[in-house]
Amino acid sequence: MKLVVAITGASGAVLGVRLLQELESHEVALVVTEAGEQVMRYELGDPELVYSSRFAPHDLTAPIASSSYPVDAMVVIPCTMKTLAAIAHGYTNDLVSRAADNALRMGRRLVLVPRETPLSLAAIENMRAARLAGAVILPPVMAYYFAPHSVDDMTNFVVGKVLDTLGIPHHLYRQWTGPHEEQGE
Numbered sequence: 001m002k003l004v005v006a007i008t009g010a011s012g013a014v015l016g017v018r019l020l021q022e023l024e025s026h027e028v029a030l031v032v033t034e035a036g037e038q039v040m041r042y043e044l045g046d047p048e049l050v051y052s053s054r055f056a057p058h059d060l061t062a063p064i065a066s067s068s069y070p071v072d073a074m075v076v077i078p079c080t081m082k083t084l085a086a087i088a089h090g091y092t093n094d095l096v097s098r099a100a101d102n103a104l105r106m107g108r109r110l111v112l113v114p115r116e117t118p119l120s121l122a123a124i125e126n127m128r129a130a131r132l133a134g135a136v137i138l139p140p141v142m143a144y145y146f147a148p149h150s151v152d153d154m155t156n157f158v159v160g161k162v163l164d165t166l167g168i169p170h171h172l173y174r175q176w177t178g179p180h181e182e183q184g185e
């Protein structure tokens, strides 16, 4: 697949880094916002990022700034409330919001992983608007039925959910197949 991955300045940079690792065999154009860089450095130091091409967040001449550039899907992970607002309202003042707008205009898969808690009414309404426009809203919300033991398990669960929406097979978390497995039936 040909994908755009954007990492913005919300907590959870590890989610973006982990997704990039999982997409190693795909063609990935990466954009990291300035705040995304800062939070990533704070949370992870200087992680190795896997990507095919990378564009500066204000480079509106990048190929992915144009809807004519063919892309299968885009993921904003993690997604700040600021970038969510921009995408929800078509305020395309940087490359992330512009590429996301292209995805919505072209009817391509757009997955947003918004991280904030608690949520403001504005954020809730922006999620609603983005969903109505066609985006998948996938907050990094945990499940406990697969008995996670570590932060890594939790990260893999969320990234696995993102891959599910892209139709990319993975073994990042144990999918629910019913209670019979646990009972040894």
Ligand SMILES: Cc1cc2nc3c(=O)[nH]c(=O)nc-3n(C[C@H](O)[C@H](O)[C@H](O)COP(=O)(O)O)c2cc1C
Pocket (backbone or CB within 6 Å): 007, 008, 009, 010, 011, 033, 034, 035, 036, 038, 039, 042, 079, 080, 081, 082, 083, 115, 116
């Ligand atoms: C350590 C740190 C953590 C942050 N976490 C969040 C967060 O979880 N969600 C969020 O919406 N903003 C968060 N912010 C604020 C955003 O980084 C800020 O609003 C920024 O302007 C977003 O810009 P961007 O969307 O271009 O990346 C955080 C900032 C810092 C410094």
